[in-house]
Amino acid sequence: MKKIMLIITETKVSGSRVKEISDRLQFDGAFHANNIGYSGGLWLLWDSTQAEMSILSSTEQEIHTLVKDLSSKASWLLTAVYASPRYAERRLLWDNLSMVTELHALPWIIAGDFNEVLTSEDKFGGRPICLSRVLTFQDCLNNCGMIDLGFSGPRFTWTNRQPLSDLIQERINRVFVNTDWNTLSGSLCQAFGTITLGL
Template sequence: MAIHSDTIGYAGGLWLLWNSDRVEVSLISKIEQEIHVTVKVCASDFSWIFFAVYASPRFEERSILWNNLSALAELHNMAWVIAGEFNEPLVEDDKFGGRTVSMNRSLQFKDCLDKCNMVDLGFSGPRFTWSNGRELSMLIQERIDRFFVNIVWYSNFPEAKVTHLTRCHSDHCPVLLETTQHFQLQLPKPFRF
């Protein structure tokens, strides 16, 4: 199953795809920078809000997104995930090359996340999720693709982990959220003298 938002010319656009055997997804709203759905796990009664983001490269339009997220946070107390391309590094370590990170823009992004009571799940894999693909002297890399969750969601999936996968066919690497870890069966060791 899928839901998508329209592109703006050749830019933007979001696709949200899911396996309908595992989850039921209901559309709440969608506009250029966001798709907003509820997700219900078929094997349980647990539901949460999922907010897929493609933040505009233009700061003025990103500000609209931050305002939408902040307003939504006041309307519910459900488990919540916000994921996607935010087009804004949060801290200086989220960027290599090019201009320095704008503290003003980063603080507005962080203020939005604070109003939404969101935490970054962290990651494993390569540090940066986007690259301009140029030679080292002109190379710019950024961590702008992320998963954020609120404590209600995290308390239901405390083992969740995010992995930055290998980049291919895009200037962004895929970012994978796993809600369960794969444990290897460990048999007890035999006792020996």
């Protein structure tokens, strides 16, 4: 099935290399969030023959886009996320997302790398999870009315690639939807099935 959209996080690429690389990925639409030097990086790519995209706003951690599926004519809000590894900056992202929910009444998808686990089951090895940080993340999702879509394949999406004695694994890449999205017709859900997280 042909992909409509691709979200790429933590690219660690800047300058002229951004366009040079994204032009090779066979999508004719592209938006790159500003990153600081070679850290971070968030790209949203799409096929303009299948979806009309209107970029509403962006920061280094998020891209908010109004999406119109050209086959079904349905519209929804897509937020691509690369949350900062630094907690203070992630808190700003959680606040931004909570504000966005007050500004629209659309079906909404939030997808990407959140750099935070939701439960203790989402982490293996290393230090125990920080409960206050997890609860702050959960509060943000509850404020936004978000539902975790779940996953297929391996549970953990990040690893430090160390031997077993020092191995740390976490599930920090996710896709969330609000109830308006969750109750949409099958045709729009099929369109979402062609959105790929490039993680």
